[in-house]
Amino acid sequence: MILLAGATGLVGGLVLARCPDAIPVSRRPIPGRPGVVADFDDLPPLPPAHVAVCALGTTRAKAGSDAAFRAVDHDAVLAFARAAKTAGVTHFILVSSVGANPRSGLLYPRTKGEVEAALTAMAFPRLDILQPGLLIGPRAERRPVERFLQWAAPVIDLALPRDIGSLPADAVAEAIVALAKRSEPGVFRHTNRAIARL
Numbered sequence: 001m002i003l004l005a006g007a008t009g010l011v012g013g014l015v016l017a018r019c020p021d022a023i024p025v026s027r028r029p030i031p032g033r034p035g036v037v038a039d040f041d042d043l044p045p046l047p048p049a050h051v052a053v054c055a056l057g058t059t060r061a062k063a064g065s066d067a068a069f070r071a072v073d074h075d076a077v078l079a080f081a082r083a084a085k086t087a088g089v090t091h092f093i094l095v096s097s098v099g100a101n102p103r104s105g106l107l108y109p110r111t112k113g114e115v116e117a118a119l120t121a122m123a124f125p126r127l128d129i130l131q132p133g134l135l136i137g138p139r140a141e142r143r144p145v146e147r148f149l150q151w152a153a154p155v156i157d158l159a160l161p162r163d164i165g166s167l168p169a170d171a172v173a174e175a176i177v178a179l180a181k182r183s184e185p186g187v188f189r190h191t192n193r194a195i196a197r198l
Contacts, residue, residue: 006055
């Protein structure tokens with residue numbers, strides 16, 4: 001059984017479609033899928049599971065402030081991880097980002113890096129961290145800058161190293177499904193090329 005946070009987003013929705021036994025953990029109900037509906041700052045006990053997938057994420061522009069962005073990309077992610085560990089999860093899978101670095105001077109990569117470090121310190125027997133570049137795929141919400149970058153990605157990618165360029169969200173979802181079946185202990189980071197191989 002898989003606990004899934006971020007099931008209403010691009011990658012999470014694709015994972016949910018591929019995993020009929022996944023239990024979404026979300027702030028609002030998902031039609032046709034029973035799950036846990038709660039705010040991440042007040043999560044109830046989660047159902048027992050061995051694997052948890054976290055695809056939570058927003059943008060600074062959508063969140064409206066640095067604090068609101070961190071509330072999702074940092075606080076909610078770690079709250080879900082703590083609840084998942086209490087539920088018996090031994091394998092945690094995180095969708096992070098290329099360039100994640102807790103010492104970065106930029107909010108987005110710094111927050112992603114801090115979350116990666118905090119999850120590593122939680123000592124799940126297995127931790128998979130996916131660090132994709134720009135995700136290509138249809139989003140429910142409007143992200144004008146990201147939409148432009150998706151449109152321009154084929155040209156931009158020609159000038160970028162493979163691990164920094166764009167990647168179809170479908171590939172990330174497929175990689176998560178493949179990783180969920182693995183049990184070797186350790187901390188594993190997967191950039192674009194590794195994600196594509198999975």
